[in-house]
Amino acid sequence: MAGTNxxxxxxxxxxxxxxxxxxxxxxxxxxxxxxxxxxxxxLRLVNPRDGWPSEKAQAAAAKADHVIEATMVFDTLxxxxxxxxxxxxxxxxxxxxxxxxxxxxxxAATLRQRFNAGExxxxxxxxxxxxxxxxEVALADEIVTFPVNPAFASLNIAQAVLLMSYxxxxxxxxxxxxxxxxxxxxxxxxxEQLFGFFEQIEEALDSRHYFHPPTKVPKMIxxxxxxxxxxxxxxxxxxxxxGVISSLDGFQRxxxxxxxxxTDEAGHDGGNEGGDKGDA
Amino acid sequence: MAGTNxxxxxxxxxxxxxxxxxxxxxxxxxxxxxxxxxxxxxLRLVNPRDGWPSEKAQAAAAKADHVIEATMVFDTLxxxxxxxxxxxxxxxxxxxxxxxxxxxxxxAATLRQRFNAGExxxxxxxxxxxxxxxxEVALADEIVTFPVNPAFASLNIAQAVLLMSYxxxxxxxxxxxxxxxxxxxxxxxxxEQLFGFFEQIEEALDSRHYFHPPTKVPKMIxxxxxxxxxxxxxxxxxxxxxGVISSLDGFQRxxxxxxxxxTDEAGHDGGNEGGDKGDA
Numbered sequence: 023m024a025g026t027n028x029x030x031x032x033x034x035x036x037x038x039x040x041x042x043x044x045x046x047x048x049x050x051x052x053x054x055x056x057x058x059x060x061x062x063x064x065l066r067l068v069n070p071r072d073g074w075p076s077e078k079a080q081a082a083a084a085k086a087d088h089v090i091e092a093t094m095v096f097d098t099l100x101x102x103x104x105x106x107x108x109x110x111x112x113x114x115x116x117x118x119x120x121x122x123x124x125x126x127x128x129x130a131a132t133l134r135q136r137f138n139a140g141e142x143x144x145x146x147x148x149x150x151x152x153x154x155x156x157x158e159v160a161l162a163d164e165i166v167t168f169p170v171n172p173a174f175a176s177l178n179i180a181q182a183v184l185l186m187s188y189x190x191x192x193x194x195x196x197x198x199x200x201x202x203x204x205x206x207x208x209x210x211x212x213x214e215q216l217f218g219f220f221e222q223i224e225e226a227l228d229s230r231h232y233f234h235p236p237t238k239v240p241k242m243i244x245x246x247x248x249x250x251x252x253x254x255x256x257x258x259x260x261x262x263x264x265g266v267i268s269s270l271d272g273f274q275r276x277x278x279x280x281x282x283x284x285t286d287e288a289g290h291d292g293g294n295e296g297g298d299k300g301d302a
Numbered sequence: 303m304a305g306t307n308x309x310x311x312x313x314x315x316x317x318x319x320x321x322x323x324x325x326x327x328x329x330x331x332x333x334x335x336x337x338x339x340x341x342x343x344x345l346r347l348v349n350p351r352d353g354w355p356s357e358k359a360q361a362a363a364a365k366a367d368h369v370i371e372a373t374m375v376f377d378t379l380x381x382x383x384x385x386x387x388x389x390x391x392x393x394x395x396x397x398x399x400x401x402x403x404x405x406x407x408x409x410a411a412t413l414r415q416r417f418n419a420g421e422x423x424x425x426x427x428x429x430x431x432x433x434x435x436x437x438e439v440a441l442a443d444e445i446v447t448f449p450v451n452p453a454f455a456s457l458n459i460a461q462a463v464l465l466m467s468y469x470x471x472x473x474x475x476x477x478x479x480x481x482x483x484x485x486x487x488x489x490x491x492x493x494e495q496l497f498g499f500f501e502q503i504e505e506a507l508d509s510r511h512y513f514h515p516p517t518k519v520p521k522m523i524x525x526x527x528x529x530x531x532x533x534x535x536x537x538x539x540x541x542x543x544x545g546v547i548s549s550l551d552g553f554q555r556x557x558x559x560x561x562x563x564x565t566d567e568a569g570h571d572g573g574n575e576g577g578d579k580g581d582a
Contacts, residue, residue, distance in 0.1 A: 032453035058454040116483040173312035174338040199408045203396040
C-alpha cells in the first residue's frame with residue numbers, strides 16, 4: 023500500500039475509529055497517523071465540518087495514506103456504527119446513566135477479546151471543543167476514559183486516539199514488556215571469565231604495590247571483587263575491560279612481561295589501542 | 303500556578319523530559335501539554351534550534367504554562383543530565399552496544415521505583431527528523447522503545463512524550479483498571495426484585511395469551527427468564543423496565559385491573575407516560 027514499507031508487516035486490523043463532527047483537517051490527519059503507528063486502519067468521520075477529502079488531513083497524516091484513502095464519511099453517528107457489534111465512547115467527564123466506565127487497558131482487552139471472537143467494534147471520539155453529547159454517548163455500549171492529571175485533564179483528539187491505538191497494540195502482545203528489538207545478549211560471563219579478569223587486574227595492581235598495608239589485603243581484594251562482580255559483566259564487556267587494563271598496564275610498565283597485549287584479550291574496538299601507544 | 307484549576311490537584315512530579323535539539327516550537331508546546339496531562343512538569347531543552355522562549359511553543363502548550371515557564375535550556379546534553387541519577391534514551395531503532403532495551407511499561411515501572419527511592423531521573427527524546435545520535439544514546443543508562451506497527455513506526459516527538467508520560471501516570475496507580483469516575487452503582491438487583499419483575503411481565507403476557515401452546519409454556523417461561531436474567535439488571539434499571547411494562551400493559555388493557563399504574567412502579571422518568579396516554 024502507498025506510503026508504507028513493503029518489507030515490513032503492515033498491521034491494518036482492529037476497531038474502527040469514529041470521529042464525530044471533527045473540525046480541523048490537521049487533527050483528522052494526526053488521528054490517521056496515530057492509528058497507522060499502532061496498526062489500526064479503519065477511520066470513519068461523522069459530518070466533518072470542512073468536508074472530505076481534506077488536503078490538510080492528508081498533509082498531517084504523514085504518509086498514513088492507507089488510512090486516509092479508506093476513510094468513510096457518514097451523515098449521522100447511527101449510520102457510522104450501524105454494522106458494529108460493540109462500541110466504546112471516550113469521554114473525560116462523568117455522565118449520567120447506566121454505562122460501565124473503563125480504563126484504556128480494560129477497554130483494549132475487551133476490544134481484543136471481541137475482535138478475536140469475530141465481532142466488529144469501534145471507538146467514538148467527540149468534537150475538539152466539547153466532545154460527545156449525552157445522546158451520542160448513549161449509542162455506545164460502554165465508556166472509556168483516561169487517567170489524567172486532575173488539574174490538566176483535556177486531551178486533544180489525536181492524543182486520545184493515540185493512547186487507545188497504543189493500548190490496542192499492547193493488548194495483542196503476549197508480553198507487554200517485549201520490545202521490537204533487544205540489546206545484545208546480556209547474559210553475564212561465566213565465572214571462569216570473571217575470575218580471569220580478577221587475576222589480570224589484581225596482578226597489574228599488585229605489581230604497583232596497590233595492595234597495602236598487608237593486613238588489609240584480603241579486605242581490599244574482597245572489595246575490588248565485589249565492585250567488579252555486581253554489574254554482572256557480559257563476556258564482551260569483560261573483553262573491553264581486559265583491553266583497558268592491558269592498555270593501562272602496558273603503558274606504565276612497557277611490557278614488563280616481555281610481550282605486547284595479545285589481540286584476543288581485547289575483543290572490542292579500541293581495546294588494544296593503548297597497548298600500541300605504549301609500545302611507541 | 304498559572305493556567306491550572308486551583309480546585310483540583312496539580313501533579314508536577316516525576317522524571318525530567320529532555321528534548322535534544324528540538325526544531326519546532328509547536329512540538330515543544332505539544333510536549334509541554336502532554337507532560338501536563340499526565341502530571342510531569344520538568345522540561346529541559348538542549349540547544350533548541352529556534353531559541354527560547356518561543357511564542358509558538360507557548361501557543362501550542364494549551365495553557366500548560368507551569369511547564370513552559372519552568373523549562374530549562376542547556377548547551378549540551380551532558381549539562382542537561384548532570385544532576386540526574388538514571389536516564390532513559392528513547393529510540394525507534396536497534397543500536398549497537400550493551401544497553402538494555404525496555405518497553406514503556408517496564409521503563410515507567412523502573413522510573414517510578416527510582417522516584418520513590420529519591421533518585422532524580424530523566425528521559426531523552428531526539429530531534430524530530432532523526433532522533434538521537436549514538437553518542438547521545440551512550441550517555442543514557444537504558445533504552446526505551448515503543449511497540450509500533452512495523453511498517454509505520456515513526457512516532458513524532460510529542461506522541462512519544464505523551465506515551466511515556468501516560469505510562470508514568472499509570473505506574474503510580476494502585477490499579478491500572480481504575481477510572482477517575484465510575485458508572486452509577488452497577489450491582490445487580492436482588493433476586494426478589496428480579497422475580498417481582500418476572501411476575502409483572504409474565505402476568506401481562508399471560509393476560510394476552512402469549513404463553514401458547516400449553517405444552518411449551520414451561521420452556522417459554524424459562525427462555526424469557528433467561529433473557530431477562532443475563533444482563534444482571536440493577537435495581538434502577540428494573541424500575542425503568544417495570545415502568546415500560548406497566549405502560550405497555552396499561553395502554554393495551556385500559557386498566558383491566560381497575561387502576562392506573564402506580565408511580566412507584568415507574569422509578570425512572572418517562573416510565574408512566576404511556577399509562578397516561580392510555581387513559582386519555
